[in-house]
Amino acid sequence: xTFSERMLKIDRRIIFLVIGLCTLLPLLYPVGLPxxxxxEVRSIYDxxxxxxxxxxxxxxxxxxPASKPELHPQAIALLRHAFRKNLxxxxxxxxxxxxxxxxxxxxxVAQEMGKENGKDYVFLGxxxxxxxxxxxxxxxxxTAFPSDYSGKATKGIPVLEGVQSLKDIAYAISLxxxxxxxxxxxxxxxxxxxxxxxxxxxxxxxxxxYPLLRSGQINGLIGGLRGAAEYESLVGQKGRAVAGMxxxxxxxxAIIVLVAMCNLFYFSLxxxxxxxxx
Amino acid sequence: MEATTLxxxxxxxxxxxxxxxxxxxxxxxxxxxxxxxGVSVGYTIVKTWDxxxxxxxxxxxxxxxxxxxxxxxxxxxxxxxxxxxxxxWMSRYAFAFIVGLGSGLAIPRxxxxxxxxxxxxxxRPLLSMAGGEGLTFSMNLLNPASNLNAIIILIGVSSVLxxxxxxxxxxxxxxxxxxxxxxxxxxxxGAAFGYTVMARMSLLIGRLTDLIEFSDASYGxxxxxxxxxxxxxxxxxGRRASSAPSQLE
Numbered sequence: 001x002t003f004s005e006r007m008l009k010i011d012r013r014i015i016f017l018v019i020g021l022c023t024l025l026p027l028l029y030p031v032g033l034p035x036x037x038x039x040e041v042r043s044i045y046d047x048x049x050x051x052x053x054x055x056x057x058x059x060x061x062x063x064x065p066a067s068k069p070e071l072h073p074q075a076i077a078l079l080r081h082a083f084r085k086n087l088x089x090x091x092x093x094x095x096x097x098x099x100x101x102x103x104x105x106x107x108x109v110a111q112e113m114g115k116e117n118g119k120d121y122v123f124l125g126x127x128x129x130x131x132x133x134x135x136x137x138x139x140x141x142x143t144a145f146p147s148d149y150s151g152k153a154t155k156g157i158p159v160l161e162g163v164q165s166l167k168d169i170a171y172a173i174s175l176x177x178x179x180x181x182x183x184x185x186x187x188x189x190x191x192x193x194x195x196x197x198x199x200x201x202x203x204x205x206x207x208x209x210y211p212l213l214r215s216g217q218i219n220g221l222i223g224g225l226r227g228a229a230e231y232e233s234l235v236g237q238k239g240r241a242v243a244g245m246x247x248x249x250x251x252x253x254a255i256i257v258l259v260a261m262c263n264l265f266y267f268s269l270x271x272x273x274x275x276x277x278x
Numbered sequence: 279m280e281a282t283t284l285x286x287x288x289x290x291x292x293x294x295x296x297x298x299x300x301x302x303x304x305x306x307x308x309x310x311x312x313x314x315x316g317v318s319v320g321y322t323i324v325k326t327w328d329x330x331x332x333x334x335x336x337x338x339x340x341x342x343x344x345x346x347x348x349x350x351x352x353x354x355x356x357x358x359x360x361x362x363x364x365x366x367w368m369s370r371y372a373f374a375f376i377v378g379l380g381s382g383l384a385i386p387r388x389x390x391x392x393x394x395x396x397x398x399x400x401x402r403p404l405l406s407m408a409g410g411e412g413l414t415f416s417m418n419l420l421n422p423a424s425n426l427n428a429i430i431i432l433i434g435v436s437s438v439l440x441x442x443x444x445x446x447x448x449x450x451x452x453x454x455x456x457x458x459x460x461x462x463x464x465x466x467x468g469a470a471f472g473y474t475v476m477a478r479m480s481l482l483i484g485r486l487t488d489l490i491e492f493s494d495a496s497y498g499x500x501x502x503x504x505x506x507x508x509x510x511x512x513x514x515x516g517r518r519a520s521s522a523p524s525q526l527e
Contacts, residue, residue: 069487132383146338187392203474214399217395244487247483
């Protein structure tokens with residue numbers, strides 16, 4: 001057996017180990033590689049920054065714990081920014097399995113920023129119907145969510161003063177891990193009720209959302225952990241996403257090297273087999 | 279034991295049990311996998327019961343007397359007739375209502391958002407009119423709105439559409455266009471795969487970050503103890519599996 005054959009039949013567990021070490025070591029010993037801010041992330045930040053105080057900001061936390069590593073840091077950075085700007089935060093979720101996590105996340109950041117439930121923010125929770133909830137909110141927010149997550153009637157909550165439907169929202173961001181998510185918010189929300197919409201998503205669905213970004217259907221996109229790291233840098237409060245960027249770069253480098261080596265050994269083996277046949 | 283510490287031990291143990299599959303399939307992985315499915319389903323059922331049955335149906339009808347809600351409840355209940363073969367036909371009314379309503383809501387909006395808007399964005403002017411300069415052509419590849427990018431998108435869309443047009447044989451000039459389409463498709467698949475790799479690595483980073491955090495003494499070092507436990511369990515399970523065939527012999 002030649003060296004190329006041996007390498008192509010290498011135990012897959014060795015590759016797992018290499019990837020594991022490439023992830024673990026930079027997490028233990030970070031080097032702090034620079035993070036370049038992309039225009040699609042900056043446009044969300046700039047739009048939020050330009051909003052007047054006490055504007056209504058809707059954050060739809062459309063993911064569950066399975067997508068937490070990518071979308072949780074995005075949500076934290078966005079909430080910190082919104083609270084720092086003194087915006088009125090209306091949070092909700094279209095994913096029933098993410099309800100508890102969304103409540104915990106909002107409460108944690110609100111406490112950290114000294115914000116009061118009902119006055120500065122409200123968590124509406126989850127309502128059944130998926131995309132129909134968005135249409136319902138466009139007609140009457142109080143029909144879609146008669147009570148908030150804690151069971152308190154939404155009508156009369158100070159944070160919702162002057163808000164009747166989605167038309168009264170200054171800016172909405174959907175942090176989506178699939179459907180319903182950003183696309184649903186555009187199709188059934190922005191396109192019909194004309195409010196500005198941004199998006200945050202997992203890396204897997206990001207390429208499919210770039211056409212919406214280019215056409216202006218969404219005004220910005222935070223893609224995966226990388227996007228979260230960029231937003232954390234913009235907000236100036238570096239968290240889990242920035243800490244993970246060194247590991248991300250190291251694993252990507254390792255994968256590129258492995259792909260290149262695989263191709264090298266494959267073509268080398270094919271060349272050797274061709275020579276044997278001659 | 280505090281809830282946070284207990285949670286840390288649970289999260290660490292289940293993460294390590296799931297990771298043990300990378301070595302080989304084993305009962306620890308199966309335990310964590312089944313727990314994940316069970317907890318997810320249980321959580322969804324409880325949340326749905328509380329949010330829908332209690333908050334949106336029971337309380338408004340009983341406490342506030344909103345009798346009109348009985349209509350959607352009745353339509354919903356018709357779906358359950360699927361489990362009674364003789365009455366299963368009644369569920370068709372419920373499904374017809376849902377399909378009709380869903381299609382009516384989705385079709386116009388989807389056509390508007392995903393077809394008309396995207397066509398509008400694809401057919402962009404290949405030359406721009408700029409103030410007093412007359413017609414201009416911008417070459418900036420990094421600007422999505424540049425004329426050069428408009429041409430690239432036009433070539434990409436046309437060639438990919440031609441590639442999926444099977445009524446004409448892809449030969450001669452048609453072959454060149456179809457090949458161009460394949461190149462664009464490959465670039466799109468590559469970008470999608472690259473993003474997928476990034477997403478999967480992010481998940482790994484997330485779990486390892488938690489494992490590092492839970493290796494702290496304030497949690498009782500669950501990462502260390504449960505890692506040792508997992509390795510010992512895998513060794514013992516491996517020995518039992520290797521001795522089982524010899525016993526059969």
